[in-house]
Amino acid sequence: MYLNPPPQPVPTSPETAVATALPSTQPLSGAQATLHALLAEGVDTVFGYPGGAIIPIYDALYDFKEQLNHVLVRHEQGGIHAAQGYARSSGKVGVVFATSGPGATNLVTGLADALIDSTPLVCITGQVFAHLLGTDAFQETDIINITTPITKWNHQVTDASEIPEALAKAFYIARSGRPGPVLIDITKNAQMQKAEFPPYQPCNHIRSYRPRPLVRSEYVAQAAALINQAKRPLVLWGQGVLLGQAEQEFKQFIEKSGIPAAWTILGAGALPTGHPLNVGMLGMHGNYGPNVLTNECDVLIAIGMRFDDRVTGRLDKYARQAQVIHLDIDPTEIDKNVKATVPVWGDCKETLPLLTELVEARTHPEWRQRFRDHDAEEIAAVIQDELFPTSDELTMGEVIQQLNELTQGEAIIVTDVGQHQMVACRYARLNHTRSNITSGGLGTMGFALPAAIGAKYGAPERTVVAVIGDGGIQMTIQELGTIMQTGVNVKILLLNNQFLGMVRQWQEMFHDRRYSFVDIASPDYVTVASGYSIAGRRVEYRPELQAALREMLEHPGSFLLEVMVTKENNIFPMVPQGCGVGEIRLK
Amino acid sequence: MHQQSIDRREYNITAYTENQVGLLNRIAIIFSRRKINIESLNTSPSEVEGIHRFNIVVVETEDVVRKIARQIEKQVEVLKVYFNTNEDVIWQEMALYKVPTDVIAERVIVERLLREHGARVVVIRKDYTVFETTGHREETDKLLTVLQPYGLIEFVRSARIAIIKDSQGFHHKLREFERTEPSPEVSENDYLNSRDKVFTM
Ligand SMILES: Cc1ncc(C[n+]2csc(CCOP(=O)(O)OP(=O)(O)O)c2C)c(N)n1
Numbered sequence: 001m002y003l004n005p006p007p008q009p010v011p012t013s014p015e016t017a018v019a020t021a022l023p024s025t026q027p028l029s030g031a032q033a034t035l036h037a038l039l040a041e042g043v044d045t046v047f048g049y050p051g052g053a054i055i056p057i058y059d060a061l062y063d064f065k066e067q068l069n070h071v072l073v074r075h076e077q078g079g080i081h082a083a084q085g086y087a088r089s090s091g092k093v094g095v096v097f098a099t100s101g102p103g104a105t106n107l108v109t110g111l112a113d114a115l116i117d118s119t120p121l122v123c124i125t126g127q128v129f130a131h132l133l134g135t136d137a138f139q140e141t142d143i144i145n146i147t148t149p150i151t152k153w154n155h156q157v158t159d160a161s162e163i164p165e166a167l168a169k170a171f172y173i174a175r176s177g178r179p180g181p182v183l184i185d186i187t188k189n190a191q192m193q194k195a196e197f198p199p200y201q202p203c204n205h206i207r208s209y210r211p212r213p214l215v216r217s218e219y220v221a222q223a224a225a226l227i228n229q230a231k232r233p234l235v236l237w238g239q240g241v242l243l244g245q246a247e248q249e250f251k252q253f254i255e256k257s258g259i260p261a262a263w264t265i266l267g268a269g270a271l272p273t274g275h276p277l278n279v280g281m282l283g284m285h286g287n288y289g290p291n292v293l294t295n296e297c298d299v300l301i302a303i304g305m306r307f308d309d310r311v312t313g314r315l316d317k318y319a320r321q322a323q324v325i326h327l328d329i330d331p332t333e334i335d336k337n338v339k340a341t342v343p344v345w346g347d348c349k350e351t352l353p354l355l356t357e358l359v360e361a362r363t364h365p366e367w368r369q370r371f372r373d374h375d376a377e378e379i380a381a382v383i384q385d386e387l388f389p390t391s392d393e394l395t396m397g398e399v400i401q402q403l404n405e406l407t408q409g410e411a412i413i414v415t416d417v418g419q420h421q422m423v424a425c426r427y428a429r430l431n432h433t434r435s436n437i438t439s440g441g442l443g444t445m446g447f448a449l450p451a452a453i454g455a456k457y458g459a460p461e462r463t464v465v466a467v468i469g470d471g472g473i474q475m476t477i478q479e480l481g482t483i484m485q486t487g488v489n490v491k492i493l494l495l496n497n498q499f500l501g502m503v504r505q506w507q508e509m510f511h512d513r514r515y516s517f518v519d520i521a522s523p524d525y526v527t528v529a530s531g532y533s534i535a536g537r538r539v540e541y542r543p544e545l546q547a548a549l550r551e552m553l554e555h556p557g558s559f560l561l562e563v564m565v566t567k568e569n570n571i572f573p574m575v576p577q578g579c580g581v582g583e584i585r586l587k
Numbered sequence: 588m589h590q591q592s593i594d595r596r597e598y599n600i601t602a603y604t605e606n607q608v609g610l611l612n613r614i615a616i617i618f619s620r621r622k623i624n625i626e627s628l629n630t631s632p633s634e635v636e637g638i639h640r641f642n643i644v645v646v647e648t649e650d651v652v653r654k655i656a657r658q659i660e661k662q663v664e665v666l667k668v669y670f671n672t673n674e675d676v677i678w679q680e681m682a683l684y685k686v687p688t689d690v691i692a693e694r695v696i697v698e699r700l701l702r703e704h705g706a707r708v709v710v711i712r713k714d715y716t717v718f719e720t721t722g723h724r725e726e727t728d729k730l731l732t733v734l735q736p737y738g739l740i741e742f743v744r745s746a747r748i749a750i751i752k753d754s755q756g757f758h759h760k761l762r763e764f765e766r767t768e769p770s771p772e773v774s775e776n777d778y779l780n781s782r783d784k785v786f787t788m
Contacts, residue, residue: 144609145609145612148609148612148613148616149616149620152663153663154609155609156608156609173663206663207605207666208604208605208663208664208665208666209663209664330661331657331660331661332654332657332658332661335653335654336654
């Protein structure tokens with residue numbers, strides 16, 4: 001056994017001995033034990049794709065149809081992105097099945113994406129028989145070593161008896177502390193082997209793993225003191241607020257302290273877009289005010305965010321004047337990119353109330369006026385034209401603006417990667433937390449279509465709109481088949497600029513308009529969708545836009561709406577690569 | 588950049604870990620993805636049952652070493668990581684020297700050199716003799732250079748092992764660690780809490 005031995009029940013009296021012995025009436029296969037473990041962990045939906053090395057688990061699944069919903073995707077990458085979407089919309093652990101070899105390697109992109117964006121996942125891969133390991137057997141890959149740098153933890157199981165404990169650990173590790181993806185590789189013999197299993201024991205402690213740091217009150221006090229004497233404080237928040245389910249605690253903190261707060265794209269929605277202290281998006285294509293004023297604030301309070309380089313731009317020109325307070329559950333993030341004056345290591349659900357208690361009630365009227373002034377500048381220079389264009393061509397911004405009017409900020413917006421992603425994240429109205437699902441840290445094209453499918457399973461009562469570019473949709477377009485087969489209701493808003501737009505923008509701005517391989521041809525998407533029995537429509541002119549969006553939203557099932565937008569439109573503001581956030585350009 | 592290279596020095600990283608398949612790889616890639624060369628690596632069971640000890644030597648700045656130590660400690664199966672400069676540790680490497688036996692038998696000077704360097708005989712055969720010394724790199728190197736002219740056949744040196752000078756041992760640290768960062772027996776899965784006897788396999 002590689003794992004820590006599970007705590008042994010101590011039979012103190014004949015009754016207890018009977019009680020623990022009773023349940024295991026008949027031996028189960030490792031595959032059955034796997035599914036029982038998933039049910040015990042509260043799993044209701046699994047995304048996956050079968051194959052030889054995982055057939056025993058699929059065979060067992062045949063008898064679990066009532067309890068466990070399995071979604072057959074069209075590619076394992078689609079499966080793992082769907083599980084990510086499910087996890088992000090529901091707050092639960094996403095689960096994926098894949099077979100060995102090519103099935104397992106197709107998970108790699110999703111694992112890397114989930115690790116960098118802290119998404120809790122448990123991936124279960126089939127593996128060749130244990131006696132064949134290391135022999136280059138058919139469909140054998142060393143998936144444990146392949147995925148080591150892109151998992152929070154991984155483990156290979158070669159004996160059925162290890163399965164419950166391995167899965168209990170997997171779920172505990174995936175969801176606790178800073179969440180992340182875990183992969184459990186189960187050899188075929190272990191899936192088939194019969195064994196008697198003791199009652200399922202959830203895992204809630206691993207000797208060497210401390211997911212929840214103890215909060216040091218002296219640091220909280222130091223942070224509060226800094227905040228109380230600050231004249232121009234600024235809060236930057238990230239996904240840590242959502243992952244810690246600390247949205248309420250966060251709101252109370254900023255409302256009492258009166259500090260303007262800006263978000264990273266993964267933090268979007270933790271505070272409603274319309275909240276008066278929400279001053280917009282940070283980073284390369286973020287809003288003008290929060291970027292410029294990052295370099296003017298005196299105290300910077302970073303909450304559950306990791307100072308990604310897309311947020312900070314050049315570090316030697318980043319907030320040099322500010323004292324930095326950094327709240328994070330992961331000690332490796334503290335001082336990693338930006339040196340913290342006061343580190344507050346801990347779960348922000350715990351640390352924020354402590355801080356709120358100690359901070360003075362303030363309103364910072366003049367300082368907040370600075371943000372409004374910059375907003376006015378940005379509206380005049382960029383936003384007005386983007387959302388209410390006077391030219392004939394449709395812009396991405398006005399499509400999102402019209403969508404906002406119809407959804408009233410109630411929908412989940414899933415975005416792919418590119419210009420449309422920046423536009424959707426900047427302009428989408430989000431009234432609720434867990435409403436913005438995007439690939440932030442890895443920037444994975446092809447993410448949105450499968451992630452939207454998963455998001456709908458994770459939050460069936462909500463409207464899910466996937467905003468995708470003409471490049472990104474072609475990366476995982478096969479998942480239209482998953483929609484067709486399952487009947488899941490996903491609205492696909494395809495913004496077609498006939499280019500790999502974001503790359504084209506860089507080529508225009510930094511490579512003398514040398515458009516090298518960014519002119520991408522598209523199929524007739526509405527026809528493709530109809531081939532999958534998915535309703536669709538294409539829009540080219542402004543007068544049709546609103547009705548088409550309404551048709552999409554009101555359609556009883558999935559719907560693909562293709563909107564032809566300006567071919568060469570650029571996303572501004574922009575902090576060019578190699579520049580400081582203070583050098584953000586409006587044009 | 589220049590300033591950084593001045594500040595680079597030898598650091599001894601000590602990691603206490605669970606004894607797990609694959610953990611060496613997890614730790615090694617923390618160095619390789621940053622293009623940091625490992626000068627020396629030793630791993631062996633510690634005095635605590637089931638806990639292994641890694642001893643890793645790198646030449647880096649303190650800032651980089653601190654970040655690496657945190658990254659290593661972040662791994663699920665790692666209990667605790669310390670890093671120390673050479674001044675803060677007692678460290679040793681072991682070297683084996685294989686020399687033709689006839690040379691030793693005939694040349695008194697060789698015998699004297701070996702004695703001067705505190706070498707011990709490990710094996711004597713008709714064709715060769717193996718000596719062992721333990722010490723810092725310069726010490727084992729010195730014997731190497733003096734033996735070379737006398738037909739040294741083979742030489743091998745171990746990775747470095749180090750012990751922290753002011754430490755009261757890992758037991759103490761582990762207890763301290765448990766005291767300052769206790770692991771409360773919380774179940775983070777409410778679903779499972781509410782369904783205690785959920786089920787049985
Ligand atoms: C898998 C993958 N390959 C390449 C890229 C690089 N990339 C980033 S944005 C982009 C263009 C996206 O084009 P499109 O999907 O049409 O969206 P648009 O920018 O036009 O809105 C590319 C190629 C990426 N992020 N992911």
